[in-house]
Amino acid sequence: xxxxxxxxxxxxxxxxxxxxxxxxxxxxxxxxxxxxxxxxxxxxxxxxxxxxxxxxxxxxxxxxxxxxxxxxxxxxxxxxxxxxxxxxxxxxxxxxxxxxxxxxxxxxxxxxxxxxxx
Amino acid sequence: xxxxxxxxxxxxxxxxxxxxxxxxxxxxxxxxxxxxxxxxxxxxxxxxxxxxxxxxxxxxxxxxxxxxxxxxxxxxxxxxxxxxxxxxxxxxxxxxxxxxxxxxxxxxxx
Numbered sequence: 001x002x003x004x005x006x007x008x009x010x011x012x013x014x015x016x017x018x019x020x021x022x023x024x025x026x027x028x029x030x031x032x033x034x035x036x037x038x039x040x041x042x043x044x045x046x047x048x049x050x051x052x053x054x055x056x057x058x059x060x061x062x063x064x065x066x067x068x069x070x071x072x073x074x075x076x077x078x079x080x081x082x083x084x085x086x087x088x089x090x091x092x093x094x095x096x097x098x099x100x101x102x103x104x105x106x107x108x109x110x111x112x113x114x115x116x117x118x
Numbered sequence: 119x120x121x122x123x124x125x126x127x128x129x130x131x132x133x134x135x136x137x138x139x140x141x142x143x144x145x146x147x148x149x150x151x152x153x154x155x156x157x158x159x160x161x162x163x164x165x166x167x168x169x170x171x172x173x174x175x176x177x178x179x180x181x182x183x184x185x186x187x188x189x190x191x192x193x194x195x196x197x198x199x200x201x202x203x204x205x206x207x208x209x210x211x212x213x214x215x216x217x218x219x220x221x222x223x224x225x226x227x228x
Contacts, residue, residue, distance in 0.1 A: 035217065037161075037217075037219075044202075044204065044219060044220075044221050044222040045153070045155075045161065045204050045206075045219045045222070046219065047216060047217035047218070047219060050216065050217065059214070059215055059216050060216075061216060062119075062214060095160055095161075100163075100166070100172075101166070101167070102208060103151075103206075103207075103208035103217050104149075104151050104163070104166045104167070105151070105153070105161070105163060105206075106163050106166075106172060108160040108161055108162070109160065110159075110160050111160060
């Protein structure tokens with residue numbers, strides 16, 4: 001059974017940093033590309049970042065480019081999102097999602113809440 | 119950047135057919151995926167590549183895509199289908215490739 005478990009969320013002040021993790025199990029993690037997707041309270045889904053299976057290809061949404069860094073450790077079956085220079089508008093539930101095909105998110109974690117507030 | 123437009127809400131009586139549209143410039147040339155999200159839960163893929171269903175998704179869920187509009191059709195709607203639905207594509211047309219989601223449609227079962 002595919003499982004994705006996010007962690008690392010919490011309350012952080014504007015300008016601060018946070019590192020999210022996503023622990024994967026139940027599939028060959030190193031064979032699949034992954035995404036981070038976020039959802040602000042009461043709002044729709046917003047894609048954040050994509051990373052290929054080997055980390056050779058990475059994309060970011062314009063809203064986070066230059067501030068967020070996606071990475072993965074295939075030996076640890078883990079996906080990460082380093083978030084720097086956080087803003088109020090980054091407040092959201094952050095989901096990691098496994099692609100079944102290019103950009104087709106077949107499996108999602110339950111999300112971790114990031115709150116940016118002073 | 120590429121934009122996907124969904125109606126904010128759709129209402130349907132139980133047993134009837136719900137159609138949720140997703141508009142985008144020449145969206146028929148892209149592969150469209152649909153997600154269902156119930157309150158407090160993570161999204162679930164219900165249709166991918168315009169019209170395919172993942173295992174475990176009822177046949178009542180179907181999709182089509184042509185021209186400037188993709189459509190998610192839910193036949194014989196049940197109370198448990200009440201949720202938010204999002205369409206999604208991969209936009210490779212710009213200098214900044216990436217995933218694009220529609221704004222979401224709230225399906226209300228009357």
